[in-house]
Amino acid sequence: MLKEAIEVLNPVLGGIYVDATIGTGGHSEEILKFIGSDGRLIGIDRDIEALKITSDRLKDKRVILKKGNFSDMENILSKEGISEVDGILFDLGVSILQIKRPERGFSFNSDMSLDMRMDQEQTFSAWDVVNRYSEKELERIFKELGEERFSKRIARVIVRYRTKKTIDTCSELSKIVDRYVKRGKIHPATKVFQALRIEVNRELDELKAGLDASLRILKKAGRLCVISYHSLEDRIVKHFISDCSKKGLMKRLFKKPLIPGSDEKRVNPSSRSARLRAAEKI
Ligand SMILES: C[S@@+](CC[C@H](N)C(=O)[O-])C[C@H]1O[C@@H](n2cnc3c(N)ncnc32)[C@H](O)[C@@H]1O
Incomplete structure (x- = not known):
């Protein structure tokens, strides 16, 4: 525009x-x-x-x-x-620039670390949100910032997965969401990624x-x-x-x-x- x-x-x-x-x-x-x-x-x-x-x-x-x-x-x-x-x-x-560079960690299919910081000098990243937030906090951000209907379910599967290992890359998170959420046209993880991005960058x-x-x-x-x-x-x-x-x-x-x-x-x-x-x- x-x-x-x-x-x-x-x-x-x-x-x-x-x-x-x-x-x-x-x-x-x-x-x-x-x-x-x-x-x-x-x-x-x-x-x-x-x-x-x-x-x-x-x-x-x-x-x-x-x-x-x-x-x-x-x-x-x-x-x-x-x-x-x-x-x-x-x-x-x-x-x-941010979306197209896989190393910035904004895109679903990137095998790079969950990052999503617009400011590269900031230390807090999407990895911290996904791996450190409680189930309740994850549910809240997916619901409020992603307007995600399945916020409760996604928060639960993330926390369950974390008992085995940390969720490190964008594609790892996308696959977890993909397994539990079916969606029409948009990628199943679209709303979760939107919520994380908004949270990380306030x-x-x-x-x-x-x-x-x-x-x-x-x-x-x-x-x-x-x-x-x-x-x-x-x-x-x-x-x-x-x-x-x-x-x-x-x-x-x-x-x-x-x-x-x-x-x-x-x-x-x-x-x-x-x-x-x-x-x-x-
Ligand atoms: C859609 S792009 C802007 C593109 C730009 N109009 C152009 O013609 O290239 C949005 C930009 O805003 C920056 N941005 C987003 N939120 C910001 C904030 N709170 N403070 C400073 N920059 C911000 C992002 O880092 C990104 O580079």
Whole structure:
């Protein structure tokens, strides 16, 4: 949803923008086309590997790249002497880079360690969740963060398996889930993997912190643009924007979220679940 996101963000000449999920810089590259030589772009990501690629890709003196979480955004900006900005973009979730590299441990079939850390400097990984959480805690995260109908059953089989050996790789976990859960179109372990990823990276808490910070950082008429990829994230964004509009702090730019067109879904199937919501600071 690159085109739609840039249209909604509406970058202006000389503006200061935050790409809070810069990844490998696709969205930022577009923003830079509109902000002229005086504009500035602060690109944040917690993935050091992505930042290295982006610093080679966007060799541009208007760009400042920083490693950090959404909850670090205000601090990062204040260290750069920036107190307010014209627009903030969040393109949530995992990057192609993270998904496609088996060693990052995000994908079902990887024989690599259960990892799923977006921030490679963090010590807590999916291995810790799968091997150290109690049955009750596993059941809770599968239910709440994966919206997994069979959360109880899956938590039970994981804990039973652990009495013999630790669960070390992504494929080992997928096979355990696969044996007990039958599903139609999606991979049987999809919801379990989603729950683990959200738990490991504290994605929902970080999103809430990032949205709250955006409200404080945006200038009057500055724009917030968020692309989410699953219903838990989208619900948080929707409620945040509607709360802010009720309180007269932000104006919602459109009621229904924008979704990708059929062409984009065909060319880029991972965009299928994308939802774009946006608001303007009052
Ligand atoms: C979908 S990708 C962004 C892709 C990017 N728009 C591009 O054009 O390449 C999401 C990125 O956000 C980062 N990310 C997710 N949650 C984050 C958080 N709480 N703080 C910082 N970065 C985060 C991930 O590491 C990942 O690189």
